[in-house]
Amino acid sequence: MRDVSIIGIGQTPVGELWDKSLRHLAHDAIMAALRDAGVKRPDALYIGNMLSGQLAEQEHLGPLVADFIGLHGIEAFKIEAACGSGAAALRVGHMAVAGGLHDLVIVCGLEKMTDATGADTTAGLAMAADQEYEVTHGLSFVALNALLMRRYMYEYGVKHEEFAGFSVNAHRNGAGNPHAMFRHPISATAYHRAAMIADPINLMDSSPICDGAAALILAPSDRGTDGRGGESSRPDVRVLASASATDRLAIHDRRDPLFLEAAYLSSQKAYAQARVAPADLDLFELHDAFSIMSALSLEATGFARRGEGVRWARDDGARIARDGELPISTMGGLKARGHPVGATGVYQIVELVQQLRGEAGVNQVQNARLGMAQNIGGSGATVFTHILATE
């Protein structure tokens, strides 16, 4: 297998983008990535998306997007793994380049959650859970996460306010990211006072409903100078690990609902592929769709013992801040940058590349050389872990 590098990145701002349709969002992100890479005609396009069918009554995004960006003819299709769809598309793109099938590949994460002409967005998101055994009982996706958070608080004697630092850190970083949906810092007090959504999850525990697209250009790391390899002067960022795993879909079927087994499995595979340990990482873009998921992710990936992930949020998240021990959500995370579900996994990679290139502006993590991104589908049923490094 060939080593794979990310030679271009692009993203749209995240927000309620009423004047942009699915094809326009994808276009804007992909064109930015092609310009960034200095390439024009890739061989294939893999799109991560969860909700286009349910919300826009549009499937078949492969030719929709390939056509609109002037690349009809190339291989193009959609990959779906709920909120993990973006990283799932990267898995396929990585396979195609690593295996020697294609030399230049576009990976695009794409989601439009506002302006839904089909079903409503909450019903759409519930499709990530088990329809016949969870959703049929009236559980929404937020409610499932609320059950996890309540259980965590009960098992480990944790108070709700102890999670504040995750959201405070995310908003602190979102404030410095021009593409973030929320660009205002929040205080721990604002966190405590936020409106309740599904007890104990309040508005500041939860990532927003929004639109956005992000894109990557992949190429072999050792690609010579055939004129198609990219003319950018930016440093390549190498994919050291690309791993995934699944868990039981319904939470009640899991041996231990508070342990994200798929996050554990996929991060262990990724550490082995990259030959690194958690302590080697300079930053970690984790899947903070809800603040409980930050705590559980830190435990499953080996940064904290069971029940101690929440301790990383102490002191307004000082340990997870840009200058802390392990910077997380460095461009705002799902909470403040926003969580356009099928696009999120690609946004995480785009932001990791920004950090590793030293292009993260005021949000730059100093001496960032090695970083990890973890994208989660559903309440942990599918997890993708990627580790990237500068050459």
Next chain:
Amino acid sequence: MRDVSIIGIGQTPVGELWDKSLRHLAHDAIMAALRDAGVKRPDALYIGNMLSGQLAEQEHLGPLVADFIGLHGIEAFKIEAACGSGAAALRVGHMAVAGGLHDLVIVCGLEKMTDATGADTTAGLAMAADQEYEVTHGLSFVALNALLMRRYMYEYGVKHEEFAGFSVNAHRNGAGNPHAMFRHPISATAYHRAAMIADPINLMDSSPICDGAAALILAPSDRGTDGRGGESSRPDVRVLASASATDRLAIHDRRDPLFLEAAYLSSQKAYAQARVAPADLDLFELHDAFSIMSALSLEATGFARRGEGVRWARDDGARIARDGELPISTMGGLKARGHPVGATGVYQIVELVQQLRGEAGVNQVQNARLGMAQNIGGSGATVFTHILATE
């Protein structure tokens, strides 16, 4: 890249399967394929599906199915390319094995179109077309194909009854396939008299709405004897070519609406990969969702000149019959076996493997050694072509 073989196949009967949910259909097909291959624990599962979100309000099929078949933990996600989703999943499975990422992979095509709890099935199928430029004007998917058929009849001076042989042949073959939805032959007279759906497409031009799942087990062709390589005594069937291409999504954007450019491109790529010419093929499983698509497919893949594809249907399809010059739809095709959209591409491959192994029963094509399957998404916007051969 490694050569890839199909070492196991499985399928459910196609029909209105009211007592089977998505997970049960996938289970039945995959378990049959695992038994057929003599293997137990594959490394990954790729699912082709189009409509689970819209019709069953269930996305995230990767862990849903992996969990239900007792393989939670493995990599698993869904691939969507409208009615081409099944072959798209095979593309990903092929990549994974050819590139050396996985050694044993399940590819499953899965669709449940009856018993829809979400939107209605006709609205779901229209998601394969361009929502903002085609569907918004009231076009259903059948209507789009009706426009193509009418245009073909006008351009080439063809009468509707000249297409009869495609449906007569499909039903003749469906009668001998125990998994087919329609197991009765039809006459050309019955074709002419069938109820109109969207003029000129009548009930006998059109594949049915139905449920079904089919599965494949892929492995490296040269896989030694590590105990995981399959203990089946059945002959391997090798994948000689796996190719895809896209066209403009909306028909009005195409240079020539009667030429399936993506079918042309992907079959040319496939011929080059397999180093074969159309005349070398012993059979061709084409995408006869509507009888007009049979004619257009034969033209785009090099079997007929423009406007002459319909001639293959003459004399009750004698040239395309099992003992004809080029057998097509040998197990009933989409028309008579049925077209559970996201599953169809995998059914085509399962049937091709049956023929190449000599296990097609009364439908056996004599001396079948080399065959092609072509799976089409939308009205030709995504096309996948696979060529298989016995060792």
